[in-house]
Amino acid sequence: MPDTLQVNNSSIRLMKGDITELEIDAFVFYAQHDLKLGSGFGTAISLRGGPTIQEELDAIGSIGTTDAVITDAGKLKAKHIVHAVGPRFQEVDLETKLRTTILNCLKIADSKGAAGIAFPAMGAGFYGVPLPVCAEVSLRAISDYLCQETGLKDVTVCLLDNREYKPFTDQLTTMTASSAKA
Numbered sequence: 001m002p003d004t005l006q007v008n009n010s011s012i013r014l015m016k017g018d019i020t021e022l023e024i025d026a027f028v029f030y031a032q033h034d035l036k037l038g039s040g041f042g043t044a045i046s047l048r049g050g051p052t053i054q055e056e057l058d059a060i061g062s063i064g065t066t067d068a069v070i071t072d073a074g075k076l077k078a079k080h081i082v083h084a085v086g087p088r089f090q091e092v093d094l095e096t097k098l099r100t101t102i103l104n105c106l107k108i109a110d111s112k113g114a115a116g117i118a119f120p121a122m123g124a125g126f127y128g129v130p131l132p133v134c135a136e137v138s139l140r141a142i143s144d145y146l147c148q149e150t151g152l153k154d155v156t157v158c159l160l161d162n163r164e165y166k167p168f169t170d171q172l173t174t175m176t177a178s179s180a181k182a
Contacts, residue, residue, distance in 0.1 A: 067085055
């Protein structure tokens with residue numbers, strides 16, 4: 001099964017790991033509307049990155065669903081964190097909102113000159129976005145974005161475990177087979 005897909009001069013890569021440990025230009029955090037770094041990865045970001053991240057977020061205030069903002073990554077290995085509010089709990093138009101959220105993350109990272117960005121399984125944990133939906137929408141949105149003029153060269157989808165990894169490799173296999181036929 002493939003774990004990389006070339007799109008123009010860029011690549012989409014799958015990996016397993018802790019997204020907060022990556023040395024990359026930016027990674028995406030599935031944020032809350034109030035931009036408070038709460039539990040889960042929010043706690044990891046807060047503890048490992050230091051208080052300056054939350055201070056930057058407090059200055060921004062809050063954002064709406066599908067919006068994304070970017071902050072420095074504090075003491076983390078990454079340079080920036082893209083905080084994005086995506087759909088939750090079977091919202092109406094979940095797939096459209098997830099796609100818009102992902103595209104907004106790519107746009108804001110691109111506007112900051114990032115060459116590499118990493119995404120988690122967007123909303124597939126606590127917020128209940130089904131993994132197969134997450135995989136299809138995420139990888140198609142990323143691929144579509146990379147088909148245009150962009151400075152992004154490496155888009156990584158960093159997944160926690162085999163449960164998350166399998167739907168993404170299945171989708172990447174489908175996309176690889178489709179691009180081979182084109």
